[in-house]
Amino acid sequence: MYGTNTKTNTYTVLDVRKAFENCEADIRTIARRTNKWTMDQVNIVFHDILKLAENDYLESVSITLINNSTNLPVKATKFIINDLGKATDSDRAGKNNDWPDTDNTSLSAILHYTQKWHNLNSNEKDNFKEELKCSWSSSNINNNFPHLQQTDAQLYASNGYELQKKNFK
Numbered sequence: 739m740y741g742t743n744t745k746t747n748t749y750t751v752l753d754v755r756k757a758f759e760n761c762e763a764d765i766r767t768i769a770r771r772t773n774k775w776t777m778d779q780v781n782i783v784f785h786d787i788l789k790l791a792e793n794d795y796l797e798s799v800s801i802t803l804i805n806n807s808t809n810l811p812v813k814a815t816k817f818i819i820n821d822l823g824k825a826t827d828s829d830r831a832g833k834n835n836d837w838p839d840t841d842n843t844s845l846s847a848i849l850h851y852t853q854k855w856h857n858l859n860s861n862e863k864d865n866f867k868e869e870l871k872c873s874w875s876s877s878n879i880n881n882n883f884p885h886l887q888q889t890d891a892q893l894y895a896s897n898g899y900e901l902q903k904k905n906f907k
Contacts, residue, residue: 749821751792752755753896758788760831760894761901762818768801768815771837773846783847786870791819793866800848800881807842814883814906815891825901829892833905848881849874856884 762784769775775783775807776813790796817832858866868876886906894901 749897749899753778753899754792755788756896757828757894757899757901758791759890759902760828763831764815764834764903765801768837771804771834771839772845773839774843774887780796782871786848786872786874786899787865789869790849793851794821796849797852798850801849802879803837803840803843804846804879805842806844809879811883811886811906812840812843813837814886816881816904816906818904820900820902820904823895823898825893825895826897826902827896828896831892833891836907847880848877850881873897880883
């Protein structure tokens with residue numbers, strides 16, 4: 739007898755928010771350590787990240803410290819979403835103490851959208867963008883950060899909705 743095994747998860751918007759709580763803590767710590775964003779700026783950026791995630795429009799979020807002269811990331815953290823995960827609880831936020839406050843650098847958030855977002859027509863995208871607080875634009879930065887060394891970090895999760903943190907330096 740042959741059968742198929744389909745995996746689906748029944749996470750809710752609350753699970754998405756819970757998984758992103760530690761992501762928010764990480765972003766706040768990075769902003770404080772680098773002195774590149776105020777907490778008000780973090781609130782604005784995080785509002786949009788969460789709004790996009792709650793609607794299944796995000797595949798990943800990268801926070802990057804960019805050298806303003808070369809436009810290359812010096813350090814980055816990437817949060818990769820897995821909405822078909824198995825984890826039910828989160829690691830603790832942290833491991834952000836090595837983010838430097840370096841002259842001639844800036845902090846940037848890079849969003850990688852899901853196919854669900856790309857499938858929206860222009861009117862649907864425009865209507866959704868009205869709920870966002872930032873004006874997001876395209877980036878030419880390779881968010882795989884091939885010139886930096888990657889290490890796995892924490893896994894933030896709730897009821898199978900996972901956010902895998904990876905550090906690059």
